[in-house]
Amino acid sequence: MLSCSEAIIRRRSIRKFQDRPIPEEYLDQIIEAARLAPSGTNRQPWRFVLLQGDDKEKIAGSVIQPFVLKAPAVFVCCLDKHAYLKTLVEERLNELVQADVVSKEAAGVIYQHKLPEKVEDVVLPASAYLDLGIAIENMVLMATSYGLGTCWVRLFNPAQVQETLALPACIEAVVLLPVGYPDQDPPQRPRLSRMEIMIQP
Ligand SMILES: Cc1cc2nc3c(=O)[nH]c(=O)nc-3n(C[C@H](O)[C@H](O)[C@H](O)COP(=O)(O)O)c2cc1C
Structure with missing residues (x-):
């Protein structure tokens, strides 16, 4: 197993997969990695559908790049608007205040927001996409x-997947x-230099 720093360095977007099953335990650990992620006010808005075998056909019409369906497993990564309802946000916030990790004054800033009470009124904020990312x-x-x-894929039809x-x-x-065992070993894609990404104070 690679260390976290090795994984960061060696990761590539993989678009060609071996026809080899993924051990159940690895899929469990991948889901666990998502579950442990940090999120704004600990709202944990992420939800996942795991498609394997014939179930992948359900998204066949929504996918533009055929390699996606050739992977043995595909996670459909989603956001749940329920995580942004007033009751849930306040519950999470109270947990943080009681655990003394957020002060009452800081929490007050969020309590002052007009939080939606009905799921139909929820407009997912930018922070939801940060959390899922x-x-x-x-x-x-x-x-x-x-x-x-793995390969992050945004080139698909979300409305059709929904349906x-x-x-x-x-x-x-x-x-x-x-997700699958790679059947390619791509070189690192070009990256900006450190000079280009650092802005001098
Ligand atoms: C938010 C996001 C969306 C992406 N969408 C796609 C996609 O739809 N199809 C695809 O082939 N690659 C997609 N990629 C992969 C990028 O093309 C890839 O990360 C980038 O070229 C750098 O290559 P590397 O991941 O191998 O370092 C996406 C990556 C991100 C982070």
Whole structure:
């Protein structure tokens, strides 16, 4: 198993997979990696559908890049609007205040927000996508550490996935994450230099 730092360095987007099953335990650990991710107010808005075998056909019409369906497993990574309801946010916030990790004054800033009481009124905030992104990258790195390959995929039709997987309206499919043993060893893609990404204070 690779260390976290090795996984960060060795990870590549993999678009060609071996026809080899993934041990159940590895899939469990990938889900666990998502579960342990940090999130704003500990709201944990991420939800996942794991498609394997014939179930992958359910998203066949929504996928633009055929390699996605050739992976033995595909996670449909989603957000749940319920995580942004007033009752739930306040419950999570109270936990943080009681645990003394957030002060009452800091919590007051959120309590002052007009939080939605009905799921139909929830507009997912930018932080929801940050939270899901962190959970997904945790999954990616866990998979890499087990020698598995993954690729973030946004090129798909979320509305169609919503329909074919019969996802409720409160669930938004955001990313597809195919997972499998790599059948390619791509070189590192070009990256900006440190000079280019650092802004002088
Ligand atoms: C948010 C996001 C969306 C992406 N969507 C796609 C996609 O739809 N299809 C695809 O082939 N690669 C997709 N990628 C992979 C990028 O092309 C890839 O990360 C980038 O070229 C750098 O290569 P590397 O991941 O091998 O380092 C996506 C990556 C991210 C982070």
